[in-house]
Amino acid sequence: MATPTIDLIHQHGSVRNYKSDQVPEGWIEQIIAAAQHTSSSSNLQTYSVIVTTDPDKKTKVQEISGGQSHISQAPVFLLWCADFSRLKRVSEYQGYDIEAGYMENFLVGAVDAAITMQSAALAAESLGLGFCFIGALRNAPEGIRDIFQLPDLVFPICGMTLGWAMEQPMIRPRLPLEAVLHRETYQENDLDYLLEYDQAMIETGIYSGRQVDREDRDPADYGWMEHSARRSSKPSRPHLRQAINKAGFQIK
Amino acid sequence: MATPTIDLIHQHGSVRNYKSDQVPEGWIEQIIAAAQHTSSSSNLQTYSVIVTTDPDKKTKVQEISGGQSHISQAPVFLLWCADFSRLKRVSEYQGYDIEAGYMENFLVGAVDAAITMQSAALAAESLGLGFCFIGALRNAPEGIRDIFQLPDLVFPICGMTLGWAMEQPMIRPRLPLEAVLHRETYQENDLDYLLEYDQAMIETGIYSGRQVDREDRDPADYGWMEHSARRSSKPSRPHLRQAINKAGFQIK
Numbered sequence: 183m184a185t186p187t188i189d190l191i192h193q194h195g196s197v198r199n200y201k202s203d204q205v206p207e208g209w210i211e212q213i214i215a216a217a218q219h220t221s222s223s224s225n226l227q228t229y230s231v232i233v234t235t236d237p238d239k240k241t242k243v244q245e246i247s248g249g250q251s252h253i254s255q256a257p258v259f260l261l262w263c264a265d266f267s268r269l270k271r272v273s274e275y276q277g278y279d280i281e282a283g284y285m286e287n288f289l290v291g292a293v294d295a296a297i298t299m300q301s302a303a304l305a306a307e308s309l310g311l312g313f314c315f316i317g318a319l320r321n322a323p324e325g326i327r328d329i330f331q332l333p334d335l336v337f338p339i340c341g342m343t344l345g346w347a348m349e350q351p352m353i354r355p356r357l358p359l360e361a362v363l364h365r366e367t368y369q370e371n372d373l374d375y376l377l378e379y380d381q382a383m384i385e386t387g388i389y390s391g392r393q394v395d396r397e398d399r400d401p402a403d404y405g406w407m408e409h410s411a412r413r414s415s416k417p418s419r420p421h422l423r424q425a426i427n428k429a430g431f432q433i434k
Numbered sequence: 435m436a437t438p439t440i441d442l443i444h445q446h447g448s449v450r451n452y453k454s455d456q457v458p459e460g461w462i463e464q465i466i467a468a469a470q471h472t473s474s475s476s477n478l479q480t481y482s483v484i485v486t487t488d489p490d491k492k493t494k495v496q497e498i499s500g501g502q503s504h505i506s507q508a509p510v511f512l513l514w515c516a517d518f519s520r521l522k523r524v525s526e527y528q529g530y531d532i533e534a535g536y537m538e539n540f541l542v543g544a545v546d547a548a549i550t551m552q553s554a555a556l557a558a559e560s561l562g563l564g565f566c567f568i569g570a571l572r573n574a575p576e577g578i579r580d581i582f583q584l585p586d587l588v589f590p591i592c593g594m595t596l597g598w599a600m601e602q603p604m605i606r607p608r609l610p611l612e613a614v615l616h617r618e619t620y621q622e623n624d625l626d627y628l629l630e631y632d633q634a635m636i637e638t639g640i641y642s643g644r645q646v647d648r649e650d651r652d653p654a655d656y657g658w659m660e661h662s663a664r665r666s667s668k669p670s671r672p673h674l675r676q677a678i679n680k681a682g683f684q685i686k
Binding site for chain 1: 435437438439440442443444445446448460461462463464465466467468469470471472473474475476477478479481482483484485486488491515517518519520521522523524525527528529530531532533534536537538539541542544545548549551552553555556557559560561566567569572582583584585588591592605606608609611613614615616617618619620622625628640658659660661662663664665666667668669670671672674675678685686
């Protein structure tokens, strides 16, 4: 049961080290034109993407996004946004007042942007390009809105570096299938089934910085469970809600 | 510049009429196992999917989702959720208290669910299956949470019908590329460039129920702009915010 697309999805690894080679003329347009065929809630197409190759803009985005150096290194950076600004103009043209203040509006825009972004990512990978999503630009959404001159009702959901990988990226091990796929009703499994995954992640050295097998492990060599628990116990971008409000989404 | 994946993305049309044939044993597992390789914010994998083939559950989802008859007709229904319940259990196991109350947490879960869902959708289409996303289940998220016994910190983002298409679905025309793709900064284009798209949508008859060319048009034959303006001027699932709060996401 293999198709070229299923094989491609299996081979994904995020690319954080790029060659200086450019993305050929016209490729971005073809990638986005394909991704436009992604499903869209009520066909409202409530997303926009801004493409930049400008070193100055990429450097500013990098500063906001925790200094990830591949942002300025990659030849192309794409910004994926929830966009109700276009619908606001359409509504005015047709003689209606837009109502985009509900949580549902923001969620629709975020999901439209996310699924279209994922189609674009797979289209790009099918051409041999590599990418990495940049959620860290939500560290300072208002800075991002300034850089790309986003009007009211346009909010940055995620960024994406794009280019040619310097080396084959690591394919990260994922949770066992039974952790994410439930039958008929949600199953609150106990966590024993995660211990093998935890060990696989320790061995990658992603979290501790060194690859160790079970025998040589010390407390500093932690895996997915400790990583995830630490991340989940800290406040997560507490400024975000207010930044979304300032962009005109009330989230009521 | 064609790849099998780009061709596949271009050919998407949502399927709302299914044959009674089943999805073969093991295919769902293989589709989800592939989709697990989709990028995930900090590798936290904050999503879950629940699969059902139960006629009673599908009928209940259909009632909630505005009566879309393909929900009970399709052999398989998948529910895609933002999931911080698994991380809550992991955090407790590791001795931490989870903090999932911020807007950022909910957004991370929604985007993780959405991009994984889109990978699964493309994997399914590459096998010849058809699908349709069901956002309308957010009409009654608490009803959905009852049906699938979702615990605290698991919230339904989108559903998906899956099966074999009765007939080739329509590929919907999309906005011109320049409407969604901006260079360097966001461009608030005037709307003239939408008029051609508007006419293309009138000709499909999707909104008025009859296909008409420009000469035979009457005011009842409206296109994308009128459709979108009407939709955008109405309150959109005003109960959603509270339902998310009740599921344990404060959205602070």
